[in-house]
Amino acid sequence: MNTSFLLFALLNPAFALLAAPLYMALIRKVKAYAQGRKGPKLFQVYYDLRKLMHKEAVYSPTSSWVMRLTPCLNLTALLACSLFVPLIFVPEPAGGFGNVIVFLYLLALERFFTALSGLDAGSAFGGMGSSRSMSLAAVIEPTMVVAFAALAFVLKSLNLHEMFALTAGSLLPASPTLVLVSISLFIILIVETGRLPVDNPATHLELTMINEAMILEQTGKNLALLELAHAIKQLLLMGVLINTILPIGLSAEADAGKIAVSALLFLLKAGVLAVVIGLFESALAKMRLFRLPAFYMMAFFFSALTILIEVFA
């Protein structure tokens, strides 16, 4: 352990925790404007979370410990993930932190427990959501592995910290192939956060839900924790994409001034990305459930192409 990493371990998760809900709100705002509405205030998400934190959790009589454990476990897993993706500065490598494989498995753990808790409450919709989520995971997980493998190939490391230390500060992506990987990463971001055209986060139609169906039975503070975990997941995946395609301003030194500039720039870049996601969501209808693998295949294709280029070029 070094001081740089200790500082990172304090600042990065705190930053992720505080900033994550803002981008949920920003995407919602962009979508509202696209429809000619004003939409809720940006800080409404924080008020909602506070409100939920004060509400008691209600459990279905058929539910077990899974339902009670999942919210804490998911948030813990995602906070652990936030030690892997440098958002405000890149620390000096420390131990296994930043390992891509551990990162992917932490995300898988979160997905696994969300699916279990969907089944746990014993409602028809939870089971439906879990079954859909798991069958789609069978396609998107290999795609994610390939995309991150491509990233590792291009940046010559299996450690996210080392990868982004390489790109940090430069204006343009380190290699043109990173643009291809970024397309994959964008699709993964959309899929993992359950956004259109994969899943509609704004819908009330239980029969069409995937992610929302699994947390339909969650209430009160448990729901708040799950929503927070979801928001952090979105921010971290946004972070990976931003650090890959637009690393400008990302500091590789643990200097107070540079961290501040780096954090501010990240907020700005993430804001732009949130606008892009909001517009992307507005411009498409939800895909048919069985057509989704084709959408994932695009991500797979671009990642596989990157690996081929890297191997043969």
Add this chain to the structure above:
Amino acid sequence: MDMKKNKDTMDLLSEISGMAGEEPELLSARTDEAYVRLSEAGFERAALALAEKKFSLIGLFCAEAFEKESGFTLFYAFKKAGRAHVLVLVREAGRAAGREGKAAHGAVSSVAEIFPSASWFEREVRDGFGLEFSGAFDTRRLFLHECYPEGFHPLQKTFKNGPISLRKPEAGKNPEEYRFRETKGEGVYQVAVGPVHAGIIEPGHFRFNVIGEPIFSLEIRLFYKHRGIEKLAEGKSPLECVPLAEAVSGDESAANAVGFCTAVERASGIAVPERAECLRAVLLELERVYSLLGDLAGMAVDVGFSLVASPFFILREEVFRQNEKLTGSRFLRGIMVPGGLKKDISGPALEELPPFLAKFSRTFESAFERAMSSSSLIDRFATTGVVKKELVAPLNLTGPLAKASGCPADTRLDRPYGAYRRLSPEPSVKKGGDVLSRFEVKADEIRASVKLIKRLLEEMPSGPVFAENGPAAGEEARSDVRPGYSGPSGYSIALVESPRGQNLHWVYLKNGRIDRYKVRTASFCNWQAIEHAVLGNIVPDFPVINKSLNMSYAGTDL
């Protein structure tokens, strides 16, 4: 009732006598409506022959003490698409089971195997009047759920409106417990949805049998919002009854009010002035426009495409505001009365309409263009939720639903009423039967309605808006609300084309008061289509299929 035995009626009578193999007894007739009584054997022969000739059973209802002291009379209303005539076969059903639950006296035979649309009608009559239909394939309760006590039949004249004690349904113990179709097999499971849903939607229960995502059977159970409208109407004067008709279904308020008023006007021989007819048509078409705009927006929302939905929502709101300027009510309520309109619509409000409609058309076309140019939207709509053409006549499907399945039937064209006798809308028809066809047909209907409103406004006659011989003419207008009021007797059917299709209103007046009022909205029949439309589709596509059919729950459950 006057016996205008015109040529059509005579033709129909000879046709019937050929079908039934006997001479029918003509009870009464109008130019487009005939009441015929046959022997039991003759009725059964005629029913088979009518089904063969592609007649639809558009209504089956019952009345107690109809033109006699006691006993029940059943009315089977038949109509063929494209023909104006409604043929009503009248059948005596004798006495029903008493409140003690004794077996019905003289059960009549069911026609549900010949006319599938009869199944719900017969169950409705059974619940309301306690008449049993022998040989029916489905004898479960319909609108009175198992919480209502046994032998409770609210439409019998012996039942007076008042509180009743409901029973607590206990699973397994109630002989009348509602049993859903059961399915067995490997990997088959049931998904129960509703009656309470997550959004602000009406209640309805959907029982899916699925293998993974594909649906292989669906059963719907509705009637969670029974308000007793038909019972409430009994004993009221026509004027008092209009708000009841308007309450049948929110976004069909004007259509149902006009349907009710037309039935009363026909039954008591009131001639509505031309200006009132034209204004009614303007309001009916405005209702169609806002109602269908809601459908278009809803379909886009259900596939998560809010960018396409929002312009339709905005236009719908603008139409609501025009409605308010015209009538004082966003839902066009409180203006229709038997005999015409309660008040004339002021010139300035009418003059505002043509420029509004011109602007409306431009925005609508660009919004529709945006929808149809999106491949992701088309991909979701095309081939989803197909309603086959063969279902249209047996189930009496009407409205945009039938038009999207290749049947251009429209009450405004087939059996024009009011101003539609002079001006008719452009027909629209699509062959696909899928969600996309319904989306396009509904857009076509909106365009046709806008054109029709423009023409109506151009040719708007001047003059009174209330019939001279109306039930509420002059200053004593509100006098028919007073207890001692009496007026003419008679009965008649009125068919109107609501935004959802053909609505049937039957009014039986005894001394100017409503003795029996029967409403059958298009939704009542159209609901049956959904069980067929979803077959082979996947569960997540159900909401958009449901929205594309957009039936009213309240309009089904009176």
